[in-house]
Amino acid sequence: MRDRRLAWRDLDWVIISIYLLLVFFGWLNIYSAVYNPSNHAIFDFSQRYGKQMIWIAASIVIALIIIIIAPKFFSQFSYAIYGFHILSLILVLLFGKEVAGSKSWFQIGSFAIQPAEFVKYATSLALAQYLSNLDVKVGNLKATIIAGVIIILPAFLILLQNDTGSALVYVSFIFVLYRRGLSGNIFVIGLIFAFLAVLTLLLQSLTYKLILLGVILLIISLSYLFMKKNLSNVLKLFGIFAIIVAFVFSVDLGFSKLQPHQQVRIKVLLNLKQDLRGAGYNVYQSKIAIGSGSISGKGFLNGTQTKFNFVPEQSTDFIFCTVGEEWGFIGSSLVVILFVILLIRIIYVAERQRSIFSQIYGYGVASVLFFHFTINIGMVLGILPVIGIPLPFFSYGGSSLWAFTILLFIFIRQDAERMKLL
Amino acid sequence: MIMRKDKYANRKYTIYGFFIFVGIIFLIRLSILQLFNNEYVFAAENNTRKDITIYPPRGLVFDRNNKLIVYNEAIFDLMIIPKEAKDINIVNFCKLIGIDTLEYQRKYKKAKKYSRRKASIFVKQLSKTQTAFLQEKLFQFPGFYVQARTLRKYPYKNAAHLLGFIGEVNSKELKNDTFYSSGDYIGKSGIEKSYEKYLRGEKGVEKLMVDVYNREKGSFHNGKYDIPAKKGYNLHLGLDVDLQTYGEELMRNKIGAIVAIEPSSGEIISMVSAPSYDPNLLVGRIRSNNYDSLLKDKHKPLLTRALNSSYPPGSTFKLVQALIAQQEGVLYPSTTYTCHNGFNYKGLHVGCHSHTPTINLEEAIKISCNAYFCNVYRSIINNHAYKNSEMGFRKWRDYTLKMGFGKKLGIDLPYERGGNIPKVEYYDKYYGKGHWNAITTISLAIGQGEILETPLQMANEAAFIANRGYYYTPHIVAQIGDSAKNNPSFTKKNYVGINSKYFDIVVNGMEKVVENGTAKLAKIDSIAVCGKTGTAQNPHGENHSVFIAFAPKDNPQIAIAVFVENSGYGGTWAAPIASLMIEKYLKGYIPKNRKWLEKRMLEGNLIPEDER
Numbered sequence A: 001m002r003d004r005r006l007a008w009r010d011l012d013w014v015i016i017s018i019y020l021l022l023v024f025f026g027w028l029n030i031y032s033a034v035y036n037p038s039n040h041a042i043f044d045f046s047q048r049y050g051k052q053m054i055w056i057a058a059s060i061v062i063a064l065i066i067i068i069i070a071p072k073f074f075s076q077f078s079y080a081i082y083g084f085h086i087l088s089l090i091l092v093l094l095f096g097k098e099v100a101g102s103k104s105w106f107q108i109g110s111f112a113i114q115p116a117e118f119v120k121y122a123t124s125l126a127l128a129q130y131l132s133n134l135d136v137k138v139g140n141l142k143a144t145i146i147a148g149v150i151i152i153l154p155a156f157l158i159l160l161q162n163d164t165g166s167a168l169v170y171v172s173f174i175f176v177l178y179r180r181g182l183s184g185n186i187f188v189i190g191l192i193f194a195f196l197a198v199l200t201l202l203l204q205s206l207t208y209k210l211i212l213l214g215v216i217l218l219i220i221s222l223s224y225l226f227m228k229k230n231l232s233n234v235l236k237l238f239g240i241f242a243i244i245v246a247f248v249f250s251v252d253l254g255f256s257k258l259q260p261h262q263q264v265r266i267k268v269l270l271n272l273k274q275d276l277r278g279a280g281y282n283v284y285q286s287k288i289a290i291g292s293g294s295i296s297g298k299g300f301l302n303g304t305q306t307k308f309n310f311v312p313e314q315s316t317d318f319i320f321c322t323v324g325e326e327w328g329f330i331g332s333s334l335v336v337i338l339f340v341i342l343l344i345r346i347i348y349v350a351e352r353q354r355s356i357f358s359q360i361y362g363y364g365v366a367s368v369l370f371f372h373f374t375i376n377i378g379m380v381l382g383i384l385p386v387i388g389i390p391l392p393f394f395s396y397g398g399s400s401l402w403a404f405t406i407l408l409f410i411f412i413r414q415d416a417e418r419m420k421l422l
Numbered sequence B: 001m002i003m004r005k006d007k008y009a010n011r012k013y014t015i016y017g018f019f020i021f022v023g024i025i026f027l028i029r030l031s032i033l034q035l036f037n038n039e040y041v042f043a044a045e046n047n048t049r050k051d052i053t054i055y056p057p058r059g060l061v062f063d064r065n066n067k068l069i070v071y072n073e074a075i076f077d078l079m080i081i082p083k084e085a086k087d088i089n090i091v092n093f094c095k096l097i098g099i100d101t102l103e104y105q106r107k108y109k110k111a112k113k114y115s116r117r118k119a120s121i122f123v124k125q126l127s128k129t130q131t132a133f134l135q136e137k138l139f140q141f142p143g144f145y146v147q148a149r150t151l152r153k154y155p156y157k158n159a160a161h162l163l164g165f166i167g168e169v170n171s172k173e174l175k176n177d178t179f180y181s182s183g184d185y186i187g188k189s190g191i192e193k194s195y196e197k198y199l200r201g202e203k204g205v206e207k208l209m210v211d212v213y214n215r216e217k218g219s220f221h222n223g224k225y226d227i228p229a230k231k232g233y234n235l236h237l238g239l240d241v242d243l244q245t246y247g248e249e250l251m252r253n254k255i256g257a258i259v260a261i262e263p264s265s266g267e268i269i270s271m272v273s274a275p276s277y278d279p280n281l282l283v284g285r286i287r288s289n290n291y292d293s294l295l296k297d298k299h300k301p302l303l304t305r306a307l308n309s310s311y312p313p314g315s316t317f318k319l320v321q322a323l324i325a326q327q328e329g330v331l332y333p334s335t336t337y338t339c340h341n342g343f344n345y346k347g348l349h350v351g352c353h354s355h356t357p358t359i360n361l362e363e364a365i366k367i368s369c370n371a372y373f374c375n376v377y378r379s380i381i382n383n384h385a386y387k388n389s390e391m392g393f394r395k396w397r398d399y400t401l402k403m404g405f406g407k408k409l410g411i412d413l414p415y416e417r418g419g420n421i422p423k424v425e426y427y428d429k430y431y432g433k434g435h436w437n438a439i440t441t442i443s444l445a446i447g448q449g450e451i452l453e454t455p456l457q458m459a460n461e462a463a464f465i466a467n468r469g470y471y472y473t474p475h476i477v478a479q480i481g482d483s484a485k486n487n488p489s490f491t492k493k494n495y496v497g498i499n500s501k502y503f504d505i506v507v508n509g510m511e512k513v514v515e516n517g518t519a520k521l522a523k524i525d526s527i528a529v530c531g532k533t534g535t536a537q538n539p540h541g542e543n544h545s546v547f548i549a550f551a552p553k554d555n556p557q558i559a560i561a562v563f564v565e566n567s568g569y570g571g572t573w574a575a576p577i578a579s580l581m582i583e584k585y586l587k588g589y590i591p592k593n594r595k596w597l598e599k600r601m602l603e604g605n606l607i608p609e610d611e612r
């Protein structure tokens, strides 16, 4: 092992460049979304774009600090960091401030911070730490359960805060588990169950649901014809059917347990409800904003949908609308392509790691970013239900920007070490 | 920590695949939304565009001497769009406009009932100072705005009936014409109603951009798509507002009507319905109160008697008999009949006053002999040229219809009545077919019985006699706009079916009526007035009197009918009033030697004492 000081050229500048591009372009769009012709000083810190400028500056400082910190810090203290953040989630449940129905903010003076945002990197660290143990194999039950607990514990606590969107993010760690050996069938099974869930919701009457179950029973019975005729297979098939029946009814039950606005969002997405004034309004306006941008957009600061507040949450969750409206297909497809390049680059860089910890952490980073990217833009484009999670590096908000910066730069820092491990 | 051989390494490709798959889905979705769909471009414009209706000023009205008689005054309504007024501070708002919250809720509910998205009036007709004060504060209350409108003003307080009034559109009018929206004004009567389409102009649209809270954010495409409002056409009337004013003064404390027509054009020079009212009373906030009290007034000041009341024409109808009989060849200027205090036939008696027993046509007109015209009428009905008296009656009736009796003349005012000339079927039903004849219907000869005429039709009779055989459809509006032509039907001569040569003797008779006949009080120095008195029997009290006239005899400028209820004999009130109108119109003043008559007419109170 050669001891070498960290050199700037060891950093992955492709990732850093894309990061800076996204942050800068994001800021431009926040500026435009909030823009007010009578008051447009860039350094007006009472405006969101002014604040975001501060968050960006702070993020760069955070990135520099992470680069300076010895990379071993994160691998050695990963469980401690994880524990610290889990504690913050418990504390926010006890002492947090409720904003729009979610108890997920710490308020310190005029400054508010959302701990849930930071748990993603902590979970990635802890998961990487656990899975990089030589004797841990994802295939076996104990490892799967422990990895599952690491993932599900924060998700559960966030769910208690009433922040469904942020909790769902933890589903993304399935990619990490998959890469580490979780059966690929998980995706097939996942798809089948997702399909079943949608069908269950579409078939609203009990009769149709029973017919659906009847058809499934028929398929399972037929498949027995092609199997070894023994009791264990009969029990297996029976077990599968029982799980399906339980699933169908628990989807129903779970759906009824959702808050009314969430139910409506799902119904609107499934076209069960045409509601352009209520829940469908946001998505409709968002589609108008993007659609009206046409090929080259209305131009910077010229978007009427966003500037005149037709699009809700335009500087946070719906920031991509501003891109679509003002920069058109050219701008919005560029953002999509940048994200895909970033994700691929992260996997590529993860794969070149010699440390399993770094590699797994890299997969964690990519998974979290991929999930946010997919859910956020899918929502804005009207192909996924409205789940309020930010677009990484883009959306307005200090907590999310800092958290994604930390998430990404820990990885960049780990990667810069790869030469030393020879 | 060092990596072992990784049997799952290939799984990275699955993950790359996932990322690229989602990226492609998004790019496809983006191209569907942005490249292959126009719908959203329009939807975005619709979102931000707010159309502000620009109300055009209503057309002005001028009299025949270009005097302005109707103009506009701006008023302001406070409008509400219920959908947008949801989240306002109601207490503050009520304080601002000076109502209580209960009142607010009531008005809000009413507006919401009309439409949630469309504007309706919240507070009507604010004063200028109120408006200025409100407009500074109104930005705090989304969903409210001030709409400028125009009210009508009448510098001369006359001609209320023919000018009419405007009022808010009712639900039926809203449904029938998409031009209007709630709170708009529409002509309700008079020329305001009949010329509504010209007077109202065309609404304009100012296209603004608004944000989601409907706050204005500047003009849409710099006003490129704005539609300017087009002001309504001005109307130029044949009315002489000074003569109208004079006529209304003369008719003060009387019930009746005056209609004066320019025979050479059919333009109405003056049309008085008495009692009348100040048109300014039916404007603005005071309107509904005043309207109610006018409606309750037992003398019915809202009734346009000139068009809507019909009376028996009395002796003025004798002229019609003289014309028809000559045209039918059953009467000549030299034809004489003898009258011994009236017409007697088999026990039937139509009285007459005492005069030289045997008279010719001209004398008969001059002294208005009943017996003479009973005989004339009988000769028309019993004309041997026709199979029977029913055929004679039909012929007679056809003439009267051609003269404009028994049907609407088609004046450019709403609610005209047509009067009545009885039909054959009427008598068939009453007496049985073949069981009636000239004698049964003899009262028609002297303008009594079932005949009814509006004062307008009486004036029109004077007009077609003045023209010696034709009339133009009487009309109020001489010209629409500055160059636009008026209704072509108003320039068409309506021939009455009588050869002009038969008018000479009738006109001469009418001249004699004024010179030294039944209407000597109508005589004017240096102007030959031709007239005819009439009396309509009134079973309820004093008879109604009527006088029709035109002047001068050659090249007539004015044809007039004056109808005064309960005034007794036609020569006493109706004739002097008509002559004063004629003199005022032709000379512009009343000479000293006739001031006493003018005074007597102005001061006369002919409203029955028990009704005053």
Ligand SMILES: [Zn+2]
Pocket: B339, B340, B341, B342, B352, B353, B355, B368, B369, B370, B371, B372
């Ligand atoms: Zn006589």
